[in-house]
Amino acid sequence: KQEVTQIPAALSVPEGENLVLNCSFTDSAIYNLQWFRQDPGKGLTSLLLIQSSQREQTSGRLNASLDKSSGRSTLYIAASQPGDSATYLCAVLHGSSNTGKLIFGQGTTLQVKP
Amino acid sequence: SQTIHQWPATLVQPVGSPLSLECTVEGTSNPNLYWYRQAAGRGLQLLFYSIGIDQISSEVPQNLSASRPQDRQFILSSKKLLLSDSGFYLCAWISGGFNNEQFFGPGTRLTVL
Numbered sequence: 001k002q003e004v005t006q007i008p009a010a011l012s013v014p015e016g017e018n019l020v021l022n023c024s025f026t027d028s029a030i031y032n033l034q035w036f037r038q039d040p041g042k043g044l045t046s047l048l049l050i051q052s053s054q055r056e057q058t059s060g061r062l063n064a065s066l067d068k069s070s071g072r073s074t075l076y077i078a079a080s081q082p083g084d085s086a087t088y089l090c091a092v093l094h095g096s097s098n099t100g101k102l103i104f105g106q107g108t109t110l111q112v113k114p
Numbered sequence: 115s116q117t118i119h120q121w122p123a124t125l126v127q128p129v130g131s132p133l134s135l136e137c138t139v140e141g142t143s144n145p146n147l148y149w150y151r152q153a154a155g156r157g158l159q160l161l162f163y164s165i166g167i168d169q170i171s172s173e174v175p176q177n178l179s180a181s182r183p184q185d186r187q188f189i190l191s192s193k194k195l196l197l198s199d200s201g202f203y204l205c206a207w208i209s210g211g212f213n214n215e216q217f218f219g220p221g222t223r224l225t226v227l
């Protein structure tokens with residue numbers, strides 16, 4: 001059974017710091033891995049998608065890496081800003097790509113202080 | 115471009131009342147559609163998914179049901195709500211093709227009293 005774990009559960013940093021969020025999964029047979037952002041009371045916004053054959057993806061100040069063999073992914077946020085405060089969720093697409101079931105971690109709640 | 119709508123945004127219902135939540139997708143055809151629930155202090159739980167009209171798969175036994183009467187419409191229902199049905203309900207669709215990137219709607223906050 002695929003399980004996804006995110007560490008830490010919460011993180012508070014001063015503005016301007018670079019930070020890393022961690023995600024691990026137990027079964028390496030994934031189709032892809034997605035990082036999402038969720039603001040309080042809102043839906044999920046897709047940040048980055050990494051296919052199982054890729055090692056990293058970048059979008060602006062965000063960089064996500066994937067090491068499928070060790071079951072790990074990291075989300076790197078450069079030069080953090082108060083607007084980055086949100087909950088970050090990672091999810092793996094497990095099983096057949098046709099059914100596309102995402103298995104989510106519990107999330108990391110990030111607070112960036114001005 | 116594709117957009118996903120959920121209605122209503124918030125809902126307060128008494129225990130034992132019926133429920134109908136609607137999700138519609140625009141700008142794509144034959145998407146895979148999903149219903150998730152996010153309960154307070156818990157992660158996202160997949161409830162149902164659908165790969166086509168009238169094709170529904172249930173992930174967990176529960177008090178809820180889902181239907182897909184049209185290609186881009188996904189409905190979550192209950193005949194009698196329980197307190198434990200309270201939560202944030204999210205609808206999602208998948209882009210298909212090589213990417214299989216999943217996109218989420220704005221959600222419906224359901225409170226059962």
